[in-house]
Amino acid sequence: MSPLLLADLTVFTLGLLVGFEVISKVPATLHTPLMSGANAIHGVVLVGVMVLAATISTPVGYALLAVAAFFAAMNVAGGYVVTDRMLAMFRSRS
Amino acid sequence: MSAFDTVVHLIYLACATAFVIGLHLMNAPSTARRGNQVSAAGMGVAVLVTLAVLIEGRQINAYAAWALGLGTAGGAAAGLVAARVVRMTAMPQLVSLFNAVGGGAAALIALGERPASTQAEVTGVLDVLIGALTFSGSLIASGKLAGRVPGRPVVVPYGRFAWIGLGLVAAVLAVLVVGFGGGQAALLGAAVVALIAGVLLTLPIGGADMPVVISLLNACTGTAVAMAGFVLGSTPLIIAGALVGAAGAILTKLMADAMNRPISAIMAGGYGTGDAVAVEAGSPAAAVREITADDAAIQLAYAGRVVIVPGYGLAAAQAQHEVVALAEALTAHGVEVSYAIHPVAGRMPGHMNVLLAEANAPYEQLQDLEESNPAFPRTDVALVIGANDVTNPAARRAGNPVSGMPILDVDLARSVIVIKRSLGHGYAGIDNELYSDPRTAMLFADAKKGLNALLTGVSAYAK
Numbered sequence: 001m002s003p004l005l006l007a008d009l010t011v012f013t014l015g016l017l018v019g020f021e022v023i024s025k026v027p028a029t030l031h032t033p034l035m036s037g038a039n040a041i042h043g044v045v046l047v048g049v050m051v052l053a054a055t056i057s058t059p060v061g062y063a064l065l066a067v068a069a070f071f072a073a074m075n076v077a078g079g080y081v082v083t084d085r086m087l088a089m090f091r092s093r094s
Numbered sequence: 095m096s097a098f099d100t101v102v103h104l105i106y107l108a109c110a111t112a113f114v115i116g117l118h119l120m121n122a123p124s125t126a127r128r129g130n131q132v133s134a135a136g137m138g139v140a141v142l143v144t145l146a147v148l149i150e151g152r153q154i155n156a157y158a159a160w161a162l163g164l165g166t167a168g169g170a171a172a173g174l175v176a177a178r179v180v181r182m183t184a185m186p187q188l189v190s191l192f193n194a195v196g197g198g199a200a201a202l203i204a205l206g207e208r209p210a211s212t213q214a215e216v217t218g219v220l221d222v223l224i225g226a227l228t229f230s231g232s233l234i235a236s237g238k239l240a241g242r243v244p245g246r247p248v249v250v251p252y253g254r255f256a257w258i259g260l261g262l263v264a265a266v267l268a269v270l271v272v273g274f275g276g277g278q279a280a281l282l283g284a285a286v287v288a289l290i291a292g293v294l295l296t297l298p299i300g301g302a303d304m305p306v307v308i309s310l311l312n313a314c315t316g317t318a319v320a321m322a323g324f325v326l327g328s329t330p331l332i333i334a335g336a337l338v339g340a341a342g343a344i345l346t347k348l349m350a351d352a353m354n355r356p357i358s359a360i361m362a363g364g365y366g367t368g369d370a371v372a373v374e375a376g377s378p379a380a381a382v383r384e385i386t387a388d389d390a391a392i393q394l395a396y397a398g399r400v401v402i403v404p405g406y407g408l409a410a411a412q413a414q415h416e417v418v419a420l421a422e423a424l425t426a427h428g429v430e431v432s433y434a435i436h437p438v439a440g441r442m443p444g445h446m447n448v449l450l451a452e453a454n455a456p457y458e459q460l461q462d463l464e465e466s467n468p469a470f471p472r473t474d475v476a477l478v479i480g481a482n483d484v485t486n487p488a489a490r491r492a493g494n495p496v497s498g499m500p501i502l503d504v505d506l507a508r509s510v511i512v513i514k515r516s517l518g519h520g521y522a523g524i525d526n527e528l529y530s531d532p533r534t535a536m537l538f539a540d541a542k543k544g545l546n547a548l549l550t551g552v553s554a555y556a557k
């Protein structure tokens with residue numbers, strides 16, 4: 001096992017543990033926005049698509065790249081905006 | 095590592111930190127919106143930094159740059175429009191759609207990247223399998239929630255054998271990729287197999303089980319994105335994917351517990367229609383006491399404390415504004431009002447809270463199962479609107495389909511009013527003993543009409 005893989009695995013495991021710890025504190029009332037917000041976070045896959053774009057040089061590759069970018073950007077932009085819309089409604093009466 | 099690379103990595107680290115802090119701030123309604131904005135800011139910075147890397151490295155060719163730019167602009171526009179126009183009742187299908195495209199993008203990354211190491215091969219296969227499965231599975235789930243795919247469980251003939259077959263084919267393809275340098279063709283095959291598996295996975299699951307399915311698919315996308323991170327050696331993808339995977343896993347567990355069914359049984363499907371009208375009760379309907387809207391309104395107005403139990407029927411009738419108007423009228427009349435919300439009320443985890451929040455229900459009045467149950471014995475009237483199985487006292491006894499399911503102790507209130515269209519069954523398909531309780535009165539009406547009638551009655555009485 002390469003040192004690189006070990007480092008990645010460590011990061012992944014710690015990420016899972018931090019995720020469990022942070023998310024288990026979220027009250028049931030906020031579970032829909034939580035899921036929607038988490039959904040937006042996995043839109044970080046857009047960064048992956050951008051990294052990949054540097055290695056692509058075939059017509060099929062360009063097509064796939066455009067589709068992947070479309071998917072990922074939709075995920076990011078839509079996810080954050082819809083979560084914000086939901087959370088704006090959660091206000092206390094004061 | 096050059097100074098530029100170091101700075102880039104440190105900024106990525108800051109972005110990952112922003113995601114964690116953002117999720118952390120979601121633990122209270124007062125900070126949740128800021129949390130989402132912190133997370134979005136982190137995302138914006140991550141994208142900008144990556145853009146800087148692309149420009150600095152000058153590796154990207156013009157066609158790829160156009161494909162990337164046009165795809166991103168189109169996707170962002172589509173996402174923004176959908177997010178702005180969606181109705182809160184349609185939220186679950188949109189979240190499911192966003193989940194699908196996230197999984198799809200993750201799968202495409204592994205298809206596009208030429209594996210450079212064994213690590214990239216292993217994680218690439220996992221990425222393609224999980225991502226493609228999430229893509230098709232979430233699309234079907236979204237279709238079911240939107241009513242474009244039948245919401246009832248669609249049982250696929252020989253589904254189990256198909257599963258075993260697909261699993262074997264996937265394993266063979268994975269070995270081809272990892273062990274024999276099978277490359278793109280085998281990965282493409284794996285994607286097709288996983289797409290079919292996603293459809294087979296989601297079709298047999300009924301509408302009522304959707305909160306569990308959505309959570310599970312969300313966990314899968316997180317994992318797929320983390321795998322894409324392994325393939326590309328990208329830390330932000332690994333961290334973000336792990337965070338989302340954890341979120342999905344926790345919510346899946348909570349939802350399955352709230353329905354008192356093992357996740358495996360839910361995934362096996364064939365149970366849970368979600369639309370609680372089909373079966374007519376053939377048994378002692380005579381024992382049920384009916385009430386008129388006027389009588390019910392007087393009973394509510396006289397009460398000191400009223401607990402409202404909103405269920406699927408309320409969400410389906412989109413009567414969230416009506417119920418909040420009634421609650422406000424009662425509060426103005428001096429009645430203490432709260433909402434008791436079961437974890438699986440609605441169509442995704444916590445969906446009912448969003449609907450009530452949309453209608454401006456004060457956050458302090460929204461109570462979950464643990465908070466509300468001790469209060470029922472002190473409650474004068476429990477007003478149940480379209481919630482069935484989650485209020486059935488039979489759950490406390492062994493030997494029936496809802497046994498052991500955590501329920502709202504509505505039957506402990508001094509009196510109960512149930513608004514429901516008919517005596518139809520919930521998804522568990524059994525009679526609700528609450529309805530034949532002597533203290534229970536049934537108001538047979540559509541949630542929206544029934545609540546409007548109650549509001550009229552209460553307003554007239556309060557004058």
